[in-house]
Amino acid sequence: MxxxxxxxxxxxxxxxxxxxxxxxxxxxxxxxxxxxxxxxxxxxxxxxxxxxxxxxxxxxxxxxxxxxxxxxxxxxxxxxxxxxxxxxxxxxxxxxVLLSSMGNPKPYPIYWDRLLINASQVTNPSIDPLREPMETRVFLGKKPEEIHRDEAGKLLPNLPPQLELSTPILFSAMSYGSISYNAHKSLAQAARELGTCYNTGEGGLHQDFYPYGENTIVQVASGRFGVHKEYLSAGAAIEVKMGQGAKPGIGGHLPGAKIVGDVSRTRMIPEGSDAISPAPHHDIYSIEDLRQLVLSLKEVTHFEKPVIVKIAAVHNVAAIASGIARSGADIIAIDGFRGGTGAAPTRIRDNVGIPIELALAAVDQRLRDEGIRGNVSLIAGGSIRSSADVMKAILLGADAVYIATAALMALGCHLCRSCHSGKCSWGIATQRPELTQRLDPEIGAQRLVNLVTAWTHELKEMMGGMGINSIEALRGNRLMLRGVGLNEKELQILGVAHAGE
Amino acid sequence: MLREGIDGVRIPSGCAVSAIFSKNGHRRSGENIIRSIALMHERSNGLGGGFAAYGIYPEYKNLYALHLFYEGKKAKEACEEFLNEHFDVVNLSKIPTRKVPSIKDEPLIWRYFVEPLHTKLSESQLDEETFVSRCVIRVNSEIDGAYIFSSGKNMGVFKAVGYPEDVGEFYRLEDYKGYCWTAHGRYPTNTPGWWGGAHPFSLLDRSVVHNGEISSYDANRRTIEMYGYRCNLLTDTEVITYIIDYLNRRKGLSYEETASVIAAPFWSAIERESEEERRRLTYLRSAFSGMLITGPFSIIVGFTGGIMALNDRLKLRSMVVGEKGEDVYIASEESAIRLIEPELDKVWAPKGGEPVLYYLKDPEMV
Amino acid sequence: MNKRKNASLLGKRYLGCGNEKGTIEVHETPGNALGAYLDGGRIRVFCNAQDATGDTMNAGEILIHGSVGDAAGYAMRGGAIYVQGDTGYRCGIHMKEYQDKKPVIVVGGCCGSFLGEYQAGGVILVLGIGAEDRPPVGNFCAAGMHGGIIYLRTEHLPADLPGQITAKRAGREELTKIAPLVRRFCREFGEEEEALLSSCYYALTPNTRNPYRQLYVNN
Known part of the structure; x- marks a missing residue:
């Protein structure tokens, strides 16, 4: 031996x-x-x-x-x-090169766990969410800058296209190819039932899932796999993927072995050919080029779809977001360094990027300082683990959150972090038919619906406790947060006071 | 002692509100409004009271009337230098007061009738009202010890730390005649040491008296601060005033539309509306989503030629409206109305989120 | 003067973006992203075009009587781009083919660096007219190329072709594939078909569709 x-x-x-x-x-x-x-x-x-x-x-x-x-x-x-x-x-x-999957497992600080949520006592009543209205509906998109009226003085509906969600939780991008057909079907069905959206990732949109278009975000990444006019028009929104929290600054690579059958058809590349996503979009080398891509996507879809720009949380994320907010994009998705992936070089996954909590707080504050927070909505992702994390993200300034790792767990993932092997015994991160059939999309969809429904209930409980009955009044309401065990600098960046203050 | 807002202190408070409005522009003295707010003595705790009165300066009605608190001579000098640089000061005087035992530690209280200097105004490329409001915000956030607490035309705010009836006596409100009066008695949870923290809060001619503590405060504050406002006091009333100023004056929304933003109907209610109304309400709620106010509030907004009363959409605070002939009464409690007008034609409690609006029949009459 | 009076197209972006049919004629330098997501029809430009021409195009034809800027035909999946003059950097980057979709780029002059970077399918033909004494492409030609083919009309191969690329002199079989492209080019731009076809061509192809397989180890 x-x-x-x-x-x-x-x-x-x-x-x-x-x-x-x-x-x-x-x-x-x-x-x-x-x-x-x-x-x-x-x-x-x-x-x-x-x-x-x-x-x-x-x-x-x-x-x-x-x-x-x-x-x-x-x-x-x-x-x-x-x-x-x-x-x-x-x-x-x-x-x-060491290759790993899922999110950064290293013992970096988790700021969600150092933030505490407020509740009403005496000076303002809490609200009982089981009997009183409690609104979690959100509209993501740009707000109009000017009010316009017709001759009769009636308001003209000049609201740019919005993404309407019944709960501020969306399923984050996972491509068909990195996960299975049944996993995609589960996400699509659950998104429809929940009144939210799932995201195609950069693997194109399988023909069978076009009917879920209203609940689909179609992604455009640097490889442009499966991107064509019909695809762009099929979803409720278009996401330009500039980066991903698990691997900021680098591209993707789906090995030819996984480009089989429907995956090949959906990506519109031949079977067995590697699917390489370049590190940058080669039509975007600068911020003004992003504007060009965003507007070309709007042009081809007749300005009917909101455009999301997704970036990894990196050091100067606030300045980047400020540029994006002026690029014509409607929504910015920020992905923190604990976000998952189907495969990433270990060193990148574990050492590049910054925590979503700090990135989100910095971006929200910067956009407000510049008076352009109304230009865009913010989606935060990169390891949202519970409804409490969702709540804290919204209080810090997010309009909604992306979840993916938690969604995969609802489908059976046990976080063994071996997705890149393509041998997922739970039938999620694999294309082998004998494995993919293990995931029943009906059951999968139901479990996703259960998870998000339960989280939404919990959100309502926490909102009620604060005396808030609408998501809008949560967004950026940082007075409702206090830090514990955080230093001055961390509190300053998060924009929250310490507990006891 | 920590100064509210200035030292980063935010003080929740409960309150009483009251208002009298004459639709035909009949101007009356401040005696009745003092009686009305005094009846609700139990709703205040002596730590803040104030009034707003409209139509009180007819002889200067085309000039902005600035009411100022100064902590000392130095602040006054610095502020007057600023005012002289930006305005033509037509008249200035101390605001007349009388000694009242319970009102202590009064600052210097001055009044200026001014108009913007044309050169400064055109240089700023702003409309006149935005220019004046920016100047007010600048004085309040940048000149230490100076605070403009009233800045409208033909109207004035009078406020202090104390029970409202004592504040009314202090400012000799029986000597003023207005077609609209609003009043406020405050019950803060701890001691504000500073008169600027009392209510009403106002910017230009819009004044707000408010009862309740809003739960959306920081979401609203961080939204409105994007548009050139500075929430120095950290009070709900301040942020509500700025939101109303922004929506109504800067964005040109009507007061009804403004109410549909800050106390937007629930989505479930919006869905039951006609197609056209649904579109309108969805638009307003989505376009200004950061200005939805949640948590308990009842507010009375005074403005030139009109008045609006509005409850939060769950109606967590009390408010009663009464009508008698051409006069309108609004108060936290019905008794505060009955005291001054026992025989009302009509009295009711408006629904949550439903604005009650009255305008002068002839805006030119005052 | 029977010409249609149009609003100026000078610098106008996204011309023909997503078009499925019809012909657009452009006489003033159009803006970036000309014919992005083009899905059919024809765009004819009688001057130079700028960057990102034919970005992610799917079908149709773009004919440039002039030169184009950078990243022409980025991620193009079908249709054809004919350029009379030169192209900037990264022409045909990440171009790919699928089943009957086979994109074509024909360049009369020379190309900047990174021609056919990440190319995964389709055909790029560079005629190098007037540059017969040197390679008609810049540096790093075919970097990361893992599908499709690049034809260069030259006797001077670039010195820095990557290891996974095989460069072979075009034989009879390749020439029969090149001929219709040259013919179309000549019909459009009025060059001498015979002279061009009788030249020496090299065909660049990748020797693997999986160029990065050995790079990783499970962790």
Missing amino acids: ALSELYPPYEVVRNPDRCIACRVCERQCANEVHRYDEDLKKMTADESKCVNCHRCVALCPTRALKIVKTDHCFRENENWPKETIEEIYRQAGSGG
Whole structure:
């Protein structure tokens, strides 16, 4: 056997008293960890292949399985933790760039958890959301600068195109190709039922999903895959993807192996050909070029669709957003550095970008300082984990939030962070038919509807507690937030007072 | 002592409001409005009271009447220098007051009748009212110790720390005659040390008295500050006044339309409207979404030639309107109206979010 | 004077944007994004055109009696762009083909750097008229190219062709593919078909559709 410097990170623990050798685990594991040994008449496991996705655990009928972290260890060293050492072995063995999936797992500060929400006592009544109206409807888009009236003095409806949502939660961009047909179908159906939108990502729009157009945001990224006039006109809004929180500043690359069948048709590129998204849009090397692309998209869709520009949260995000707000875009989506991805170089994912909380606060304040906050709506994304995060984002200044990792979890994702392998045992981040069929789109859609409905209820509870009955009165209402355990600078950037102040 | 707003202090407060308006422009003294607001003594706590009166300066009706608080001579000198640079000051005097035992620590209180210098005005490329309001905001945020608390034409605000009836006596309001009076008694949760924090709050000729604490405050403040306003006092009334000024004067919305923005109907109610009305309301609510005010409020807005009363859309504060002949009465409590006019033709409590508006029959009559 | 009086098109952006049919004639330098998302019909320009001509175009024909700016035919999926003169940087970048959609760019003069960067499909033909003594393209030609073909009428290949590109002298088979493009070019711009066709051509093709496969290791 060849020298192996990498000891499996997980152990498969099988309770022999419970295991009935039904071989469900063997059939379910896309990574081929489990195997029935005919000679020994029992199940065995090759832990080296295990990604800890819990598929086998979840389907074991006798609960005979669990996956535990190995206690095999290196000599302790604060400067050289196990992961770092193993990454060096991996690169020394291959010469490759480390590739990871999903969001940044490193222990950076999570500002959501250092912000606390207010409630009314005495001077102003709280409102009971179960019996009194509590409004979560939002309109995303540019507000008119001037009022116009006809000769009779009636207001002329010069409102630029708006994206109307029943709740301030949208599903963020995930391309068909990076996730499965059934995952897309679940998102599309759920978006329609919830009165919100999902986002095609840059993989084009499958023919079957054109009927969900009113609840679809069609994305235009640097690769322009599947982009044509019909596609641009099919959605409720168009998103220009300039960047993504998980990998700011770099492009994308869907390997040719995943460009099969419908994925190839939808992206309109031949089977087996790599789908490379260049790092920049090559018609945008400067802010005035962005204006050109935004307006060309509006031109081709007769100025009927709001245009979203999505950027990664980077150091000078406020200045960039200010430029975008003057580019003709209607909505800015900001993606924080904890946002997920189907594949990104590990070093980029873990070291580039800034937290969404700080980026959002800085952008909202900058746009207000310049008097142009009304030019655009803001969508914040990049690890929104609960309704409390949604609430805090809106109080900091967001109009709505994007969720994707949480949505995938509703579909069964167990955050094993192995999407780039294409062997998702839950049938989400894969194109292998035997795996994709595991995700029933009806059930998937229902679970997404459940999640967002529950979050919306929780939002209403918190709103009621503050005596606020409309989302508009939450947006940027930073007096309703207090920081805990934050330093002066952090509080200043977030624009909130410390608890007790 | 921390000064409200100036030192970053925001003080929630409850209140009483009252108003009298004469549709045919009959001008009456301040005695009745003082009696009315005094009846609701229990709704105030002696930490703020004030009045706005319209039609009181007919001899100067084409000039802006600036009422100022000065903390000392230095502030007065700095402010007068600014005023002389920007305005032609036609008349200036101390505002007459009388000693009242409960009113203490009074600042210097001055009144100036002014018109903008034509050279300055044309240089600024602003319309006259925007020019004047910018000057007011500049004095209030930049000249330490000077505060313009009234800046309209043919109207004036009178306010102080104290019970409203004492404030009325202090300012000798029986000597003024107005076709419209509004009054305010305040119940702040802690002690404001500063007279500027009392209500009404006003900008140009729009004055607001307000009861309640709004929950949308910071969302509204951060929206309106984009348009050249500075919320120095951190009070609800201030932000409401600026929003009304912005929507009504700068954007040209009618008061009814303004009410449809700040106390917008619920979406469910909008959906039940006719197609045309639905479009109108959706437009107003979407176009000015940052100016929706939530939480309890009842406000009375005074302006040249008219008055508007408005409740929040859930109607979390009380407000009663009464009519007798050509006179209109509005107050937090019916008793405060009955005290001064026992025989009303009509009395009712307006619905939440539904503006009640009265105008002079002939705007030229005053 | 029977010419239609039009409002000036000088510097006007998005001309013909998303058009599906019809012909537009332009006599004054049009603005950027000429014929973006073009889906059919024809745009004829009797002067130079600017940047992002034919951006993401899907079908139709753009004929430039002059030169074009940067990023002509960016992400183009179908139709044809004929340029009598030169192109700027990044001509045909990320051009791609799919089934019967096969985009074509023919350039009479020379191209700037990064011609056919990321090219994933379609045909780019550079005639290099008047530049017979040197490569008709700038630096980094075909960088990241992983599909389609680039023909260069030259005897001087660029010195810096990337490793994944195979450059081969065009034989009879390639010439039969080039001929109709040259013919169309000559019909439009009045060049000598015979002279052009009898020249030496090189065909550049990628030797893999997956140029970056070896770059990554699972983590």
